[in-house]
Amino acid sequence: MTEVDIRGELAGAALLRASQVDLDAGLAHLHRTRRNRGRRRAGAVVAGVALLAATTWAYRSHDQEARTDRGDERVATAPRVAPGETEIDSDRSASGTTDAVAVLRPGQPAVVRVGAVGSTDQHVVWSAPTAHELGDRNLPWPAAVAWAPDGDELAIVVAQERGRVSATDDLVELTLVTVGADGSGRRIDGVIGTCRCGGEPPVLSWSRDGLEVLVPDGPDQGVRRIPR
């Protein structure tokens, strides 16, 4: 037995001693979570209808400048990221009027929202499938977003760990998705590369000929060009 093994066994025993948990509370929480996720699926249908209505309304209002031009009152300015959300990436349109924000949040874990700068009128143009829809597959998330120079399209790099949750391998597949500014006309280019994405995220940008994705590491490390 090596010195490392001795240190490891002592450290393992210390960790087990420090990891005692309230099992009854944990079981109850697990049961509640599963039940709530079932209810959430039913609620998703209702939420979908509400989202469609909200999207239509939001795009009629367009952005703060348009509101000002029309003589409307500006909507209240709010942070782009709501409580409990974590921003992954964001991009502001070249005109400076519209933000696209990729966020993680509990419940519906990964979404890309688009809306007028500083506005609460944001709507979802891409969202990860629910846990129920995913089954054993790993959750995809929006790793990078970038507006087209003319602001008519938004490109999203969606990352997803390969394999099932019980057998995830080291690599993350990157898929390119483009949507219109209102979320319509979704185009999926398929897997454009794989990375480990352990430290640095991929970087997405538009070029004269199309899109460029800087894959930070892994077998496809480097710049991938996707013509348009």
Place this chain on the structure above:
Amino acid sequence: MVVGHEGFAEFYRAELPGLVALARALCGSLVADDIAQEAMLAAYRRWAEVEGLDQPRAWVRRTCANMAISSFRRRMAEVRALTRLSARPAPATLDEDAEEFWAAVRTLPRRQAQCAALRYVYGLGGGEIARTLSISEGAVKVHLARARAALASRLGVEVER
């Protein structure tokens, strides 16, 4: 307590403390509970299938080890943990030596860290680690040897004794 699936509660009680320790070994204390619970939830959702496996506990340990290593899942768990951080008790602290050891494990490459965590948290041998991670026993030997060498260097101890 019966939670929907017969036998699951017993499995949960037996496995959860070890899963929390495994997750904490691989990703630190803040999100270990959430990752262990997430692995259990995955088992619970397909309990009929998992229960029928030769080694249900190997399945849930593998799932937990994968989730703990995944930077994205860790980030997700952090989001959840932060939203209710104020409502939960702080995790028990480890002594300095143990904290230093696990911090060193977390700097290892993914497979080496998983093999080391399974070896030292559960005391598993090479064959059991191989079955848990669904890799060959030879690969486990290589990963453990490299992990030992890297840990020895980082902890400033001798490789052989």
